[in-house]
Amino acid sequence: MEETTSELARETIFEVIQNQIRDKDPQITKITYDRLILDGHSHENTMELLGSVMSAELFEMLKNSELYNEERYAMNLNRLPDMPWDDKK
Numbered sequence: 001m002e003e004t005t006s007e008l009a010r011e012t013i014f015e016v017i018q019n020q021i022r023d024k025d026p027q028i029t030k031i032t033y034d035r036l037i038l039d040g041h042s043h044e045n046t047m048e049l050l051g052s053v054m055s056a057e058l059f060e061m062l063k064n065s066e067l068y069n070e071e072r073y074a075m076n077l078n079r080l081p082d083m084p085w086d087d088k089k
Helices: 002-023 027-038 043-064 070-079
Strands: none
Touching (some): 002 027, 043 070
């Protein structure tokens, strides 16, 4: 059951990211996708990286009982392929 829930969460996150890319809302998602592809990342790896940032944003929202923070989300997208939880450089 846990694996099914994880897979559903993963698919939902990827769907949200695909919608953001398609709609260019926020535009930084599409810009980041294109940048990572140009840097040689595969589509699958790029989606995993974007999904990691989305997951980190959702975690922060739940942990701190706060609303979506587009500035933090954009900052973490700009840091890719470095992960949001990695030490800041």
